[in-house]
Amino acid sequence: MQKLGNILINVMQELSRTSTNGEAHIEVNSSVCSPEQFETLFGYFTQGTILERIDLEVENIDPVVTCGCGFTEKAEEDHDGYTKCPECGRFAEIRDPAYNIVSPSPESVGERQSIRFS
Secondary structure (H helix, E strand, O other): OHHHHHHHHHHHHHHHHHHEEEEEEEEEOOOOOOOOHHHHHHHHHHHOOOOOEEEEEEEEEOOOOEEOOOOOOOOOOOOEEEEEOOOOOOOOEEOOOOOEEEOOOOOOOOOOOOOOOO
C-alpha cells in the first residue's frame, strides 16, 4: 500500500495534467486515511497552485473480490490479496487500490493546455 504523502503527490500530479473544470471526485482507501483527512491535507498542499480552488469530493474506496467466473462483491477489510470464490471455488483476486480518481476521468477529459507568451 502506498503512503499517504505519495498518494497526495500522485493525485495532485494527475489533476494538474487534466482539465478539472473546478471539480474532482476522488476515492481513497480507508486503510490510508479518512476522506476528511485527505481533503484537509489536499487543501493544505495545494495552496498557491492551480488546484487551490478545486471543489474536491472524497469518499472511501472498498476492496473488491473479482473472480474469472464473473463473481464480484465487496471484500472484507482484512485479507491476503485473494480468497476462495463462493460461486465456483477457485481463487479470486481482491483488488484493494490506494486511490481512484472518479472524475475528471483522464480517459474522457483532455489534458490541460499550457499558455505560452511570446
